[in-house]
Amino acid sequence: MTSSRSRLRTLSSSVAALAVALAVAALGPAADPQEALLPVAGTAAVTFSDDFDGPAGSAVDGSRWQTETGDNVNNHERQYYTAGNGNAALDGQGHLVITARKENPGNYQCWYGRCEYTSARLNTAGKFTTKYGHVEARMKVPRGQGMWPAFWMLGNDIGQVGWPNSGEIDVMENVGFEPSTVHGTLHGPGYSGSGGIGAGYTLPGGQAFADAFHTFAVDWSPNRITWSVDGTVYQTRTPADLGGRTWVFDKPFFLILNLAVGGYWPGDPDGSTTFPKQLVVDHVRVTTADAPATSGPITGIGGKCVDVAGANTANGTPVQLYDCNGTAAQQWTLAADGTVRALGKCLDVTSAGTADGTPVQLWDCNGTGAQLWTANSARDVVNPQSGKCLDATGNSSANGTRLQIWSCSGGANQKWTVTR
Structure with missing residues (x-):
């Protein structure tokens, strides 16, 4: 079988890297040692x-x-x-x-x-x-x-x-x-x-x-x-x-x-x-x-959970901090394609923005860089397209605090733990 293969010319890590980094993070001092880690893939x-x-x-x-x-x-x-x-x-x-x-x-x-x-x-x-x-x-x-x-x-x-x-x-x-x-x-x-x-x-x-x-x-x-x-x-x-x-x-x-x-x-x-x-x-x-990913909460500053506002599945629904309540709006899956998903949709940087303060939202999964996330052992969750960290606005842990991207600073409002 032949194909025409003439001269060929012309960042992110895989979700496995995200899983490993978040797993390491969950074992750190900020994690409850009784909590089980979220397995990302089989x-x-x-x-x-x-x-x-x-x-x-x-x-x-x-x-x-x-x-x-x-x-x-x-x-x-x-x-x-x-x-x-x-x-x-x-x-x-x-x-x-x-x-x-x-x-x-x-x-x-x-x-x-x-x-x-x-x-x-x-x-x-x-x-x-x-x-x-x-x-x-x-x-x-x-x-x-x-x-x-x-x-x-x-x-x-x-x-x-x-x-x-x-x-x-x-x-x-x-x-x-x-x-x-x-x-x-x-x-x-x-x-x-x-x-x-x-x-x-x-x-x-x-x-x-x-x-x-x-x-x-x-x-x-x-x-x-x-x-x-x-x-x-x-x-x-x-x-x-x-x-x-x-x-x-x-x-x-x-x-x-x-x-x-x-x-x-x-x-x-x-x-x-x-x-x-x-x-x-x-x-x-x-x-x-050979086994599916499983879902669980992602917690941040003040022990609050990453939450889809109102459990709404509409495109553009804000993603926020809220008291952890075990609902589907707080069950996140680290998918095999590098996305972070809840309610059948993806965690998305609004309009694929790269500026500090660009809010994140729920949106149909579309394979773009606005929906790819990686992590490091310091518990930062990073959007490689922008190079910015997932961030709780204003360093706040209040219910309804909107999540955004911001230059990585190492602050408590940029630290995340994935558990189940």
């Missing part, structure tokens, strides 16, 4: 895992992977992808090795004539798909002009809707002329190829990705995808980043591993590129939360 379940254990020279597990064959005219890549274990084999030490060679023993024909290179491309179509979760691969990429290793995903409906309507999530791509940088990108209708939405991550100090193994991952939830390298988050994308174009990432996708040679983006190998080249994969793993 226990992570492994839904796909391959550690590539097996005898040296053996092919990949056919129950997990299928091997694609052929060339790729869409990107003007130079390789022919072969079947079997000729270019994709286990090394007997717990690795999959995808090897690109300058050869053509099978007299393969490519879009430009007789193929000059062979390599391999594997996918899980028809064997495994995932909708959301933590998707990661630990790999060591090759170095050299013209090399293009990638770990990515395609929408499982590509056979019905075609590309880019199927959607594409590039977890990691590296092109040889950028040895210190990898890219993570989204492609979909109206934002594909060189118009993909993404960003790059560069290793510090001039290190090259080919020098060591690194773990490349996305954390994918409804209306939100976050990319990381070795646990360091470098970008988050939501529907708000698409400028009104369609978000096509709320359906099953399958996984792909490949090592391309040449193409529009990396350019062709030159006299400096020696062969063979190897993409070495230590593991591929997908985990997901």
